[in-house]
Amino acid sequence: xxxxxxxxxxxxxxDKPISYYAFQMLYWTGIREGELLALTPADFDFERGTVxxxxxxxxxxxxxxxxxxxxxxxxRTIQMPDFLCEEMQEFFKMQYGLKKKDRIFTINKSYLxxxxxxxxxxxxxxxIRIHDLRHSHISLLIDMGFSAVAIADRVGHxxxxxxxxxxxxxxxxxxxxxxKLDDLNKGA
Numbered sequence: 001x002x003x004x005x006x007x008x009x010x011x012x013x014x015d016k017p018i019s020y021y022a023f024q025m026l027y028w029t030g031i032r033e034g035e036l037l038a039l040t041p042a043d044f045d046f047e048r049g050t051v052x053x054x055x056x057x058x059x060x061x062x063x064x065x066x067x068x069x070x071x072x073x074x075x076r077t078i079q080m081p082d083f084l085c086e087e088m089q090e091f092f093k094m095q096y097g098l099k100k101k102d103r104i105f106t107i108n109k110s111y112l113x114x115x116x117x118x119x120x121x122x123x124x125x126x127x128i129r130i131h132d133l134r135h136s137h138i139s140l141l142i143d144m145g146f147s148a149v150a151i152a153d154r155v156g157h158x159x160x161x162x163x164x165x166x167x168x169x170x171x172x173x174x175x176x177x178x179x180k181l182d183d184l185n186k187g188a
């Protein structure tokens with residue numbers, strides 16, 4: 001989704017705080033679904049504005065299981081935008097008796113999928129997969145001009161080659177680069 005499509009969707013999610021804040025985290029940080037569902041208050045450092053990704057949630061044989069993330073590079077600390085820090089602090093205040101090691105989002109993947117359907121339909125935007133929010137985040141960062149190396153580091157890609165799979169999104173920058181090189185050559 002473009003930022004505008006996401007914002008239309010997010011507006012429709014505001015009636016259910018757990019859904020709204022879950023999708024905010026997914027879109028604005030680019031974390032994976034399992035990483036989101038494993039988050040605890042202990043993972044957040046609001047003074048520094050960061051969230052630490054060090055585990056993932058799965059449901060195996062009817063049991064909630066917390067495991068190590070997908071890859072070594074998936075262990076990372078993500079800098080959150082200020083507005084997201086404020087929103088997550090608000091969300092924490094809404095939770096009754098939330099302890100440091102409690103899962104924040106006590107929902108499952110099928111709940112998120114149903115909410116994605118509901119929100120996309122209500123917002124009048126195309127239905128995308130939950131994982132596509134991660135792709136939307138990466139696309140947004142590419143469009144903002146961040147390097148593939150910086151993006152790979154943020155989203156926990158094991159190799160930069162994975163980030164380069166988004167290369168089709170970089171061409172929009174090619175014209176801008178050529179134009180700046182032109183200006184530089186002209187001494188502008």
